Amino acid sequence: MKFVEQTKGIKLIPDEFPLDDELTYQLFQKGETVGIFQYESPGMQKYLKELKPTEFPDLIAMNALYRPGPMDYIPSYVKRKHGDEKIEYDLDDCEEYLKETYGITVYQEQVMLLSQKLADFSKGEADTLRKAMGKKDRKVLDKMKPIFDERAKQKGHKSETLEKIWKDWEKFASYAFNKSHSTCYAWIAYQTAYLKANYPAEYMASVLSNNMNDIKKVSFFMEESRRMGIPVLGPDVNESNYTFTINKKGAIRFGLGAVKGLGSAPIEEIVKIRTSENFNSIFDFAKRVNHRLCSKSVFESLLYAGAFDSLNESVQRSQYFVSDVSERPFFESVIKFGKDYQANLEKGQEDLFGGTSEVQLPELEIPYSEAWSSVYRLNKEKEVLGVYLSGHPLDDFRIEIESFCKGDIRCLIEMEKNEGKDLMIAAVVTSGEHRVTRKGDGFGTLIIEDYNDSYKLNIFNEKYLKFKHFMEPGTFVIIKGRIEQNRWGKGLEFTVHAMELLQGLRESRARSLDLKMSFKEIDDQLISELQAVLLKKENKGKCKVNFMIYDSLDEIHVNLSSRSVLINPTDELFKKLSSLRIDYELN
Numbered sequence: 001m002k003f004v005e006q007t008k009g010i011k012l013i014p015d016e017f018p019l020d021d022e023l024t025y026q027l028f029q030k031g032e033t034v035g036i037f038q039y040e041s042p043g044m045q046k047y048l049k050e051l052k053p054t055e056f057p058d059l060i061a062m063n064a065l066y067r068p069g070p071m072d073y074i075p076s077y078v079k080r081k082h083g084d085e086k087i088e089y090d091l092d093d094c095e096e097y098l099k100e101t102y103g104i105t106v107y108q109e110q111v112m113l114l115s116q117k118l119a120d121f122s123k124g125e126a127d128t129l130r131k132a133m134g135k136k137d138r139k140v141l142d143k144m145k146p147i148f149d150e151r152a153k154q155k156g157h158k159s160e161t162l163e164k165i166w167k168d169w170e171k172f173a174s175y176a177f178n179k180s181h182s183t184c185y186a187w188i189a190y191q192t193a194y195l196k197a198n199y200p201a202e203y204m205a206s207v208l209s210n211n212m213n214d215i216k217k218v219s220f221f222m223e224e225s226r227r228m229g230i231p232v233l234g235p236d237v238n239e240s241n242y243t244f245t246i247n248k249k250g251a252i253r254f255g256l257g258a259v260k261g262l263g264s265a266p267i268e269e270i271v272k273i274r275t276s277e278n279f280n281s282i283f284d285f286a287k288r289v290n291h292r293l294c295s296k297s298v299f300e301s302l303l304y305a306g307a308f309d310s311l312n313e314s315v316q317r318s319q320y321f322v323s324d325v326s327e328r329p330f331f332e333s334v335i336k337f338g339k340d341y342q343a344n345l346e347k348g349q350e351d352l353f354g355g356t357s358e359v360q361l362p363e364l365e366i367p368y369s370e371a372w373s374s375v376y377r378l379n380k381e382k383e384v385l386g387v388y389l390s391g392h393p394l395d396d397f398r399i400e401i402e403s404f405c406k407g408d409i410r411c412l413i414e415m416e417k418n419e420g421k422d423l424m425i426a427a428v429v430t431s432g433e434h435r436v437t438r439k440g441d442g443f444g445t446l447i448i449e450d451y452n453d454s455y456k457l458n459i460f461n462e463k464y465l466k467f468k469h470f471m472e473p474g475t476f477v478i479i480k481g482r483i484e485q486n487r488w489g490k491g492l493e494f495t496v497h498a499m500e501l502l503q504g505l506r507e508s509r510a511r512s513l514d515l516k517m518s519f520k521e522i523d524d525q526l527i528s529e530l531q532a533v534l535l536k537k538e539n540k541g542k543c544k545v546n547f548m549i550y551d552s553l554d555e556i557h558v559n560l561s562s563r564s565v566l567i568n569p570t571d572e573l574f575k576k577l578s579s580l581r582i583d584y585e586l587n
Contacts, residue, residue, distance in 0.1 A: 032045075106179075200228050283364070315366055375430065376474075378390065410453055423481055445458050457494070506569060514586075526580060539573050
């Protein structure tokens with residue numbers, strides 16, 4: 001809300017959010033509930049896409065149903081809402097209290113009200129029943145059941161129907177929510193969804209700010225922001241505050257508080273100094289900041305994080321690290337320049353007219369250097385930010401990894417859990433070292449990294465001779481091997497069987513493209529757009545196309561193959577499929 005007030009000048013009042021906001025319900029219907037209180041699990045997202053909530057009571061019910069026990073009723077609840085299953089009541093008297101939930105008992109209050117209506121329970125007895133069911137208090141339930149049966153029979157209800165109702169209640173009530181509780185949860189969820197739907201950049205910036213100390217969550221929510229079309233930009237000395245913020249273009253700007261090596265004091269200094277005027281160069285920055293607060297390590301972290309990039313877009317980060325004759329990196333010369341400027345300013349040197357003026361020190365010439373490789377640059381970003389910010393070395397190979405790889409580096413770190421497994425891991429080589437054993441035989445030590453972790457790998461004997469050319473940093477590789485007992489039988493090791501370049505894997509292995517679509521999502525427009533992209537001349541190739549049409553509620557699917565369409569699995573094709581919200585799998 002603070003971000004919205006800062007960026008849009010709108011003061012929001014959550015209790016006044018309209019309960020019929022179309023964008024909010026579209027968000028729930030699409031299952032785009034990452035970062036939404038109570039509704040962000042993959043299972044909940046799946047059911048929301050099936051339910052397609054259209055009103056607030058749908059959210060209340062889903063919150064109550066998505067728990068062990070009541071979860072069994074979700075498919076029927078969804079079908080009844082859409083008219084795909086007949087709404088039935090065990091007794092006509094049940095309709096009054098079960099109509100809003102399509103004949104399914106969802107809330108504890110419904111049990112209480114029905115016990116009063118069917119068996120003339122008092123409010124106190126109904127509450128006792130609720131408590132006993134919730135606590136699975138068998139003694140109290142056994143005592144109350146004959147009272148319920150007797151009174152309900154006196155009102156003309158049949159024994160077998162009453163038996164069914166009671167058993168349903170017992171099964172349900174031990175896990176059930178009360179409606180008032182579920183309503184409060186749903187209301188908070190609706191408020192957060194309303195903010196995400198209507199003010200997406202501000203909402204995601206606040207979510208990221210609240211998770212700054214958890215790098216895994218920061219990565220997760222950055223990915224969600226990008227999926228939403230919101231750029232997440234690196235830290236910037238002119239735009240970043242301590243937390244994540246929104247810039248004037250509506251992009252999320254990384255918070256300086258997430259940069260390693262920066263405490264609150266230098267961040268407060270940077271924000272305070274730029275208030276009067278933005279920094280126009282790294283030399284201007286060095287002239288104006290307090291060097292006791294903004295030390296050499298602060299400069300270094302800001303450079304690695306790219307926080308000075310916007311001050312001169314033609315200058316590469318690598319240029320600030322070029323060493324001079326004294327082997328001092330150039331950015332240290334910039335710091336000295338700033339300190340000298342401030343020292344001269346303090347001296348208050350007199351000019352020709354007897355007054356004081358600033359001594360104009362000429363700015364240093366920035367030495368030339370080739371840009372860092374993307375792998376090195378990204379690794380330095382991760383070093384100071386904890387995440388790959390401007391990308392990931394493996395981003396260009398996501399489809400290959402998802403389609404053909406089996407396992408990842410986590411399997412190597414947790415070998416005991418994965419003993420006997422054959423793996424095919426995609427990774428980038430971050431360092432490689434050619435070494436010699438005591439016997440004089442060559443072997444290699446390389447560090448590989450993927451989206452999850454890094455791992456040190458040793459390769460010996462003929463395999464070293466065969467694969468040593470893959471050990472150059474920045475090489476993208478596929479490593480095939482098996483986790484098994486080492487040759488001495490004293491532990492597990494990853495035995496490498498083969499290595500190959502990750503480039504070209506898609507073309508050499510892709511045989512078919514499987515498209516998965518819910519039958520509820522298929523309409524004339526989707527068919528037309530899908531046909532256009534598959535028949536596009538640029539997408540023609542040798543890969544077959546298969547379709548799987550499914551109904552997740554009834555667990556039915558139909559497989560169809562195209563005999564005439566052969567495609568080339570390009571990145572552009574997959575981008576279009578993603579924009580159509582079609583799940584795909586390359587085989």
